[in-house]
Amino acid sequence: MAEITLQVNGAQRSVSADTRTSLLDLLREHLDLTGTKKGCDHGQCGACTVLIDGRRANSCLALAVAWDGAEITTVEGLGDGAEPHPLQTAFMDFDAFQCGYCTPGQLCSAAGMLAEGGPSAVTADLTGDPPLTAEEIRERMNGNLCRCGAYVNIVAAIEDVSR
Numbered sequence: 001m002a003e004i005t006l007q008v009n010g011a012q013r014s015v016s017a018d019t020r021t022s023l024l025d026l027l028r029e030h031l032d033l034t035g036t037k038k039g040c041d042h043g044q045c046g047a048c049t050v051l052i053d054g055r056r057a058n059s060c061l062a063l064a065v066a067w068d069g070a071e072i073t074t075v076e077g078l079g080d081g082a083e084p085h086p087l088q089t090a091f092m093d094f095d096a097f098q099c100g101y102c103t104p105g106q107l108c109s110a111a112g113m114l115a116e117g118g119p120s121a122v123t124a125d126l127t128g129d130p131p132l133t134a135e136e137i138r139e140r141m142n143g144n145l146c147r148c149g150a151y152v153n154i155v156a157a158i159e160d161v162s163r
């Protein structure tokens with residue numbers, strides 16, 4: 001067992017957990033933050049994506065104890081409490097989901113991806129700030145699977161926010 005302290009969605013949370021506990025299980029089972037979803041539990045689907053110190057990561061592959069002291073943002077912490085995050089609004093406006101199981105991961109991944117900036121992995125002439133092309137968004141979001149196939153609307157929603 002280990003005492004693990006994380007800054008989760010702006011609040012300090014301390015829990016005692018087995019050192020083998022993944023960050024995903026810590027969030028869902030110890031902190032009751034069930035917005036983060038468990039899909040494959042093997043780093044293949046992206047359903048469990050959260051932001052760790054501002055960078056997107058698969059929480060099923062992250063050992064919670066290894067991130068002691070880190071700042072974690074889950075889908076519950078994306079908006080400011082009163083207002084949803086612009087990506088959440090865009091996902092609703094563009095009907096970017098069907099069952100919604102992948103959506104928390106898509107949202108956290110998109111939020112982290114838009115904050116990454118940097119040179120394009122796909123389009124050589126993209127410099128500085130977005131807007132990102134749909135092709136670039138698809139490339140950058142390819143770790144987040146949607147079994148309902150809502151990709152067209154997911155990309156459209158992210159593209160709208162990136163403008």
Ligand code: FES
Nearest residue numbers: 039041043046060
């Ligand atoms: S549940 Fe983590 S990648 Fe699928």
Ligand code: FES
Nearest residue numbers: 098100146147148
């Ligand atoms: S909306 Fe169902 S898996 Fe993406």
